[in-house]
Amino acid sequence: MSETTIDVRDVPPSDRHPKIHAEFEALDSGDALVLVNDHEPKPLFYEMQAEVDAFDADGYEVEQRGPNEYRARFPKQ
Structure with missing residues (x-):
């Protein structure tokens, strides 16, 4: 199990979710994506929970x- 950290604070808002989804997709099962952001990513959490079967919503932490x-x-x- 490993973690990949990405800092999206300097990424334009319109590019953030596509970049995050691509990074998450590239992970192996059991790995985690650590997102550094300038706000709590609740909208992204709900998006991932609804649309990404491989996302472990119960293990989400912020x-x-x-x-x-x-x-x-x-x-x-």
Whole structure:
């Protein structure tokens, strides 16, 4: 089990979700994508929960580390 971290704070908003989905798709089963973002990624969580069968919603975690830094862990089944 490994983790891949991507920081999307400097990625244009319109490009964020496609980039995140591509990174998640490239993971092996049991791995996780750690997303560094400037806001809590609740909309992305709901999107992944509804559309991505391999997303382990029960294992999702998010932590605010600063006013503009959230780290969210998206595990893959």
